[in-house]
Amino acid sequence: MDVGQYLGIFLDESQEHIQALNDNLLTLEQDPENEDSINEIFRAAHSLKGMAGTMGYKRLQRLTHDTEDVFSAIRGGQMKVTSNLIDILFQALDAIQGYVDTIRDSSDEGEDDNESIIAELNKFLEGGGAPAAEGGGAAAEAAAPEGAENQESADGDKAVYRTIVLEEAQKDVMKDAIVADKKVYGFTVYIDENCMLKAARAFLVFKAIEEMGEIIVSDPSSQDIEDEKFDFSFSIFVITGEPMDKIVAAIKSVSEIEEVVGEEYNEEMVDNNGTAPEEAEASSAEAAQEAGGEDTAAAAESAEVSVEHTAAAPQAETAASSAASKKAAPAKKPVASQTVRVDIEKLDILMNLVSELIIAKNALVSSAAQMSGGSNSESQVITENVEYLESVTTNLHESVMKVRMVPIESALQRFPRMIRDLEKKLGKRMQLTITGEETELDRTVVDQIGDPLMHLLRNSADHGLETPDVRSERGKPETGSIFLNAYQEGNNVIIEVGDDGNGIDVEAVRRKIIERNFIPEEQALQMNDKEVIDVLFDPGFSMAKKVTDISGRGVGLDVVKSNIEQLGGDVEVKTKLGEGSTFIVRLPLTLAIIQALMVLVGGEKYAIALGNIQTIEDIPVSEIRLVENKEVIQLRGSVIPIIRLSDMLDAPEVERNNENLIIVVVKKGDSLAGLVVDELMGQQEVVIKSLGKYINTSRIISGATILGDGEVALIIDSNALF
Amino acid sequence: MADELRIIDNDVTQYIVVGLGNEQYGIDIKYIDNIVRMQRITRVPKSSEYFRGVINLRGEVVPVMSLRIKMGLPEDEITGKSRIIILKVDQSGSIGVLVDEVKKVYNLRADDVEDNVSHDSKSGVQSFISGVGKVENGLVSLLDISTIIGEVDI
Numbered sequence: 001m002d003v004g005q006y007l008g009i010f011l012d013e014s015q016e017h018i019q020a021l022n023d024n025l026l027t028l029e030q031d032p033e034n035e036d037s038i039n040e041i042f043r044a045a046h047s048l049k050g051m052a053g054t055m056g057y058k059r060l061q062r063l064t065h066d067t068e069d070v071f072s073a074i075r076g077g078q079m080k081v082t083s084n085l086i087d088i089l090f091q092a093l094d095a096i097q098g099y100v101d102t103i104r105d106s107s108d109e110g111e112d113d114n115e116s117i118i119a120e121l122n123k124f125l126e127g128g129g130a131p132a133a134e135g136g137g138a139a140a141e142a143a144a145p146e147g148a149e150n151q152e153s154a155d156g157d158k159a160v161y162r163t164i165v166l167e168e169a170q171k172d173v174m175k176d177a178i179v180a181d182k183k184v185y186g187f188t189v190y191i192d193e194n195c196m197l198k199a200a201r202a203f204l205v206f207k208a209i210e211e212m213g214e215i216i217v218s219d220p221s222s223q224d225i226e227d228e229k230f231d232f233s234f235s236i237f238v239i240t241g242e243p244m245d246k247i248v249a250a251i252k253s254v255s256e257i258e259e260v261v262g263e264e265y266n267e268e269m270v271d272n273n274g275t276a277p278e279e280a281e282a283s284s285a286e287a288a289q290e291a292g293g294e295d296t297a298a299a300a301e302s303a304e305v306s307v308e309h310t311a312a313a314p315q316a317e318t319a320a321s322s323a324a325s326k327k328a329a330p331a332k333k334p335v336a337s338q339t340v341r342v343d344i345e346k347l348d349i350l351m352n353l354v355s356e357l358i359i360a361k362n363a364l365v366s367s368a369a370q371m372s373g374g375s376n377s378e379s380q381v382i383t384e385n386v387e388y389l390e391s392v393t394t395n396l397h398e399s400v401m402k403v404r405m406v407p408i409e410s411a412l413q414r415f416p417r418m419i420r421d422l423e424k425k426l427g428k429r430m431q432l433t434i435t436g437e438e439t440e441l442d443r444t445v446v447d448q449i450g451d452p453l454m455h456l457l458r459n460s461a462d463h464g465l466e467t468p469d470v471r472s473e474r475g476k477p478e479t480g481s482i483f484l485n486a487y488q489e490g491n492n493v494i495i496e497v498g499d500d501g502n503g504i505d506v507e508a509v510r511r512k513i514i515e516r517n518f519i520p521e522e523q524a525l526q527m528n529d530k531e532v533i534d535v536l537f538d539p540g541f542s543m544a545k546k547v548t549d550i551s552g553r554g555v556g557l558d559v560v561k562s563n564i565e566q567l568g569g570d571v572e573v574k575t576k577l578g579e580g581s582t583f584i585v586r587l588p589l590t591l592a593i594i595q596a597l598m599v600l601v602g603g604e605k606y607a608i609a610l611g612n613i614q615t616i617e618d619i620p621v622s623e624i625r626l627v628e629n630k631e632v633i634q635l636r637g638s639v640i641p642i643i644r645l646s647d648m649l650d651a652p653e654v655e656r657n658n659e660n661l662i663i664v665v666v667k668k669g670d671s672l673a674g675l676v677v678d679e680l681m682g683q684q685e686v687v688i689k690s691l692g693k694y695i696n697t698s699r700i701i702s703g704a705t706i707l708g709d710g711e712v713a714l715i716i717d718s719n720a721l722f
Numbered sequence: 723m724a725d726e727l728r729i730i731d732n733d734v735t736q737y738i739v740v741g742l743g744n745e746q747y748g749i750d751i752k753y754i755d756n757i758v759r760m761q762r763i764t765r766v767p768k769s770s771e772y773f774r775g776v777i778n779l780r781g782e783v784v785p786v787m788s789l790r791i792k793m794g795l796p797e798d799e800i801t802g803k804s805r806i807i808i809l810k811v812d813q814s815g816s817i818g819v820l821v822d823e824v825k826k827v828y829n830l831r832a833d834d835v836e837d838n839v840s841h842d843s844k845s846g847v848q849s850f851i852s853g854v855g856k857v858e859n860g861l862v863s864l865l866d867i868s869t870i871i872g873e874v875d876i
Contacts, residue, residue, distance in 0.1 A: 696768075
């Protein structure tokens with residue numbers, strides 16, 4: 001089989017399994033007896049192994065195999081979860097991640113055998129595992145007889161075909177066949193859990209059988225099987241002239257079929273099917289012997305294989321039950337998952353096309369507006385249709401945007417593990433709390449926000465939190481808390497990352513600035529707290545007292561800041577000495593298209609994101625007051641600074657109405673500011689275009705957009721005005 | 723046929739000759755993506771003075787630079803002959819340069835180009851010139867596009 005086409009699926013799924021392993025290991029570390037976690041881990045490790053095997057990654061398979069052995073020993077109670085064991089397992093997990101990363105880069109697993117980790121794992125297996133321990137092989141031997149004993153009773157449970165309630169017509173057909181000296185068999189076919197194309201496998205089974213006989217009954221129905229609406233097994237009744245083992249062989253010739261259970265039916269059995277399991281039992285033993293011949297032969301082939309079989313069988317059940325508890329009984333209500341994996345590039349193309357469409361629509365809107373002067377019915381029709389088009393494009397844009405939105409969770413998943421590792425490395429006690437993982441953001445943003453957030457968390461762990469003794473001295477709990485809260489606010493998503501540690505020592509930073517001659521002393525002494533803290537975001541200025549490999553290599557906050565700004569967001573800090581600090585990251589919900597208010601300043605058109613606008617006010621000039629030489633207005637009890645955009649933008653002088661000012665009140669977090677504009681032009685959907693990297697401009701211009709008449713208007717980022 | 727073309731390519735560089743004031747300058751055709759007529763330029767506040775602003779080039783926003791101001795010549799006079807030459811350098815995106823007029827295309831052989839000109843040191847123009855080419859009716863200063871564009875970042 002050419003596996004190349006499955007590489008993408010393999011990478012995605014193995015990433016999910018690794019994540020599941022990570023999460024559950026963390027749970028297990030806290031709660032070593034947690035059976036759900038152990039089962040979940042076992043399942044993930046097993047799937048990972050199966051996938052690696054299918055794809056032909058031998059080293060990855062070997063490592064996952066040994067890891068799985070350890071989990072199997074834990075699950076079987078032969079081994080206890082200890083902190084050392086968890087450390088090794090995390091190392092193994094990192095090595096697995098390493099393989100997967102290498103595969104992603106080169107579609108090859110690389111040369112590293114990770115012998116030392118495998119040796120460590122086996123040492124644990126010998127120490128705490130089965131008595132005659134010799135790594136995986138020994139465990140296999142020990143488990144083999146047990147497995148054989150279970151085989152019989154498992155077969156009874158597995159013969160799902162016995163539970164099918166047959167319709168009268170079907171019974172008649174079967175009895176007729178038996179009378180006519182044909183044979184009726186019932187089968188339950190189990191497909192390998194790691195099979196990626198189970199519907200296709202089932203189809204091949206059907207095809208193989210239909211060459212020799214006729215399938216009378218199928219449960220689930222053949223339609224459901226075709227639509228993948230089944231778990232990893234299905235049951236069928238077959239009428240044929242061929243002997244049992246020939247059919248079994250035909251079924252087994254289809255790859256990725258794990259097991260076939262079946263027996264021959266007589267008339268009585270046909271009548272009793274689905275009603276009297278005990279009676280069927282006796283006759284099944286005979287049939288089992290017949291069919292079992294092959295099974296035992298296969299089992300004799302190698303002990304290893306048989307242990308895998310028995311291991312897989314209970315695992316299938318636990319997997320099913322854990323899946324059931326998660327997804328509200330998929331067996332009864334087929335959760336035919338209504339999702340599609342789409343390449344993000346395709347979504348990018350779609351988004352670009354929607355952008356083009358909106359630009360074209362805007363052009364149409366503006367020419368329709370010019371035409372609408374005439375009162376004839378034709379222009380009326382055009383106007384109506386343009387309005388209709390407008391609502392369709394707006395909906396289209398929103399839908400495409402929603403498609404691109406993913407929960408921020410995927411970017412945050414690795415943090416609990418990271419904090420755990422830092423805890424060990426730094427010798428501090430800390431607890432990470434994450435809220436708002438479900439907050440949704442554009443996929444591109446989610447992909448790129450992980451690194452900046454990681455920097456901030458490391459920063460909190462390394463510089464923010466004090467050592468346990470300092471903390472208890474200060475009357476704080478020894479375990480420091482680090483938090484990450486994500487939530488939506490208007491058109492932005494806010495992510496707060498902070499800790500209850502020492503906070504930023506502004507005076508220490510100021511001394512450092514002077515010491516390093518980063519800013520001349522007189523100037524540094526006059527800077528306020530905010531300005532001092534801003535220096536921390538300056539490239540090349542690092543605050544680390546001692547350089548650790550966690551942070552403080554001179555890259556850090558400045559990289560965080562520039563990464564976030566590249567995403568169209570910004571970052572600010574709130575800090576209180578001795579109580580902790582919080583970094584507030586503000587990100588735009590979408591990168592491409594926004595609703596904007598168009599305004600005129602000095603005869604030039606500018607767009608202001610509607611999501612940032614609080615109100616629009618008409619204020620007499622006489623109400624402007626001066627506070628500390630800055631213009632402010634009073635608005636419903638609060639004092640709001642006003643910003644004359646014409647000055648900020650060096651706009652050309654135009655004649656202005658001198659009695660009243662039009663003020664667009666914008667908000668950022670809790671603060672408000674009033675922007676003075678000359679004229680309001682109305683609301684419009686605008687497509688954000690970059691100005692490119694050649695042209696340098698003020699931070700308050702965040703991009704440009706193309707208006708309906710083809711003119712370019714600049715977009716004002718009101719968040720940059722605060 | 724194809725062989726002939728390759729021979730020409732090896733030896734000859736094509737330049738588009740543009741007028742700026744009384745001088746003529748050559749731009750290597752490999753940098754040129756497009757030449758468009760003068761259109762409405764949106765001013766970008768707080769940008770370097772040699773940037774006239776941005777234009778809409780088939781749905782893309784492209785910055786436009788005044789070659790005159792960049793090279794220390796008097797301010798542009800926009801006429802019917804004014805053109806914006808859209809340059810494309812590697813992956814950095816497009817950039818437009820404003821010129822008084824586009825004259826014609828010259829094929830210059832390597833022998834016709836003189837590098838390392840150092841006679842004119844009174845203006846900053848010189849640093850943007852990679853050489854001087856001889857054409858039938860005089861000399862053409864050849865513009866060093868990567869320097870002109872590259873200096874934007876500084």
